[in-house]
Amino acid sequence: MSSAAARKARPKYLSLRALLFEIRLPLPGWVSILHRISGALLVFPLTAWLLFLLDASLLSEAGFEKTRGYLALPLAKAGMLLFIWAFCHHFCAGIRFLLLDLNRGIELHQTRRSSLMVLIASLALTAYFGARLW
Amino acid sequence: MNRIVVGAHYGTSDWLAQRITALIMAVYAVVVAFIFMSNASMSYAVWKDLFAAGWMRVATLLFAVSLVWHAWVGVRDILMDYVQPDGLRLALQVSTLLLLASYLGWTVQILWR
Numbered sequence: 001m002s003s004a005a006a007r008k009a010r011p012k013y014l015s016l017r018a019l020l021f022e023i024r025l026p027l028p029g030w031v032s033i034l035h036r037i038s039g040a041l042l043v044f045p046l047t048a049w050l051l052f053l054l055d056a057s058l059l060s061e062a063g064f065e066k067t068r069g070y071l072a073l074p075l076a077k078a079g080m081l082l083f084i085w086a087f088c089h090h091f092c093a094g095i096r097f098l099l100l101d102l103n104r105g106i107e108l109h110q111t112r113r114s115s116l117m118v119l120i121a122s123l124a125l126t127a128y129f130g131a132r133l134w
Numbered sequence: 135m136n137r138i139v140v141g142a143h144y145g146t147s148d149w150l151a152q153r154i155t156a157l158i159m160a161v162y163a164v165v166v167a168f169i170f171m172s173n174a175s176m177s178y179a180v181w182k183d184l185f186a187a188g189w190m191r192v193a194t195l196l197f198a199v200s201l202v203w204h205a206w207v208g209v210r211d212i213l214m215d216y217v218q219p220d221g222l223r224l225a226l227q228v229s230t231l232l233l234l235a236s237y238l239g240w241t242v243q244i245l246w247r
Binding site for chain 2: 036039040042043044047048051054055057058059061064065087091094095098101132
């Protein structure tokens with residue numbers, strides 16, 4: 001065993017400092033944790049919010065116009081932008097995971113490239129749909 | 135009764151269900167996104183007719199069932215990973231099931247009104 005490895009303090013405990021500044025998550029790790037965060041956000045509160053909007057907009061013509069006016073509010077637009085990002089990220093990352101399940105692109109350099117592609121594609125889709133929204 | 139208490143593959147059906155429901159939702163999402171994009175200024179009449187169509191109601195119901203199933207597997211995974219106290223995890227899992235069941239009920243109510 002090399003002496004450098006032997007001199008390292010063991011065991012090493014996780015601390016907030018370690019989580020924030022010492023542990024660098026690789027790109028596939030970012031895609032993975034963002035997949036979880038976006039999934040959790042989609043379950044709650046975003047699905048509840050969208051069902052509320054769908055309910056109100058289909059109830060009557062007045063409800064439809066009211067929903068349209070509500071969605072023009074900056075806060076509602078920000079919420080919609082969050083939904084669009086969460087959905088697009090979950091969608092793109094999910095397709096990547098499905099391909100990984102089929103053993104497509106499982107080499108290290110491929111997984112790094114595909115995770116970068118997922119992060120960029122979901123942000124680009126969010127920008128596109130967000131621009132359509134505004 | 136022949137019970138196998140050790141082994142693997144307990145999660146295989148959940149794993150597979152999560153992936154199949156993902157594909158169903160992906161197809162629905164792409165179709166709905168195209169409908170949205172091709173109707174730049176959506177009117178109430180178009181919006182109402184869209185959700186009055188039989189195929190759209192069935193497709194949306196399929197989407198909702200897929201979402202609930204998919205979300206249950208996903209949220210359960212998250213809770214099993216991060217919430218260690220058994221009582222708290224059980225409470226959160228029951229809350230999740232109630233939430234997802236109410237989503238499904240709400241969707242049916244909106245679609246067949």
